[in-house]
């Protein structure tokens with residue numbers, strides 16, 4: 001049924017179909033839990049009932065935390081939220097490529113700002129203290145003193161989040177990815193760490209287009225200091241190499257500016273995951289995201305070093321029950337390969 005709805009939704013504006021999806025979720029019709037002991041993950045003193053999370057960007061204003069949690073996710077990440085409300089880039093800014101179950105978008109952190117966002121998260125917290133919720137923070141487009149934005153956001157989210165993600169990898173905010181340079185990031189994280197006082201795990205989300213030297217710099221910070229508690233690999237890519245020579249009906253779409261997500265991102269984000277796991281020698285918890293659309297893909301990310309995984313684009317194409325399908329297949333694959341739990345499988349292909 002969702003397959004037909006999804007094909008129909010390809011005919012309407014992607015942003016309209018996203019808000020219809022959010023409204024559908026608000027009806028609260030789905031409440032799924034996938035229980036299997038081999039999927040439990042212990043990280044940052046927390047127990048994740050399973051390793052599959054909702055990636056940032058789906059619930060930018062923290063409007064549907066209960067409903068997305070009820071799809072069966074082990075954790076959800078909300079945001080990216082900025083200090084002040086912002087509209088993002090001019091429309092159209094989201095382009096679906098159904099033949100490859102992919103999306104290109106340049107939304108540009110459109111969101112209602114931290115004030116409304118934090119009210120939504122507090123309301124959720126009053127109902128449920130157990131679910132694991134990460135908050136992904138970013139700078140406003142016009143901000144020059146970006147440290148100030150991240151610091152204020154951290155302070156406002158401290159009591160609400162289970163972990164914070166410092167997003168420095170969206171391709172749609174000019175200059176943002178420059179903060180991936182070692183000295184800039186080190187200085188930002190130092191400021192955040194003083195304010196955080198080890199209250200929350202601080203994670204950094206990285207671009208798949210990052211240079212080797214910047215990636216090595218970030219890994220050095222992660223291994224040699226206690227400023228980074230985990231890395232999220234990866235955000236969307238500005239590269240179109242994986243779509244070259246592929247059949248695409250509306251081929252003009254691949255020339256649109258923005259970040260590409262979905263299966264064409266899978267190999268590239270896996271390369272970065274693999275490199276990071278090798279450089280950090282498995283000492284830093286990694287969240288793998290980019291192009292997962294099956295339990296097999298999820299298992300691949302875990303075998304390349306991810307302790308947790310996230311999805312976004314496949315939810316658009318495959319619908320809400322994909323969460324359950326991925327978890328069922330992942331649990332089966334762990335057993336098939338002789339692993340008692342996720343932990344035993346993390347990075348096994350690289351050992």
Ligand SMILES: Cc1cc2nc3c(=O)[nH]c(=O)nc-3n(C[C@H](O)[C@H](O)[C@H](O)COP(=O)(O)O)c2cc1C
Nearest residue numbers: 055056057079080234235261262290291311312313
């Ligand atoms: C429409 C859309 C909006 C996104 N917005 C954000 C965002 O606000 N912050 C962020 O860190 N990542 C954002 N992402 C990136 C995703 O969190 C994820 O890293 C990326 O899409 C790769 O995963 P996927 O292939 O499963 O979609 C967005 C992705 C999409 C498709």
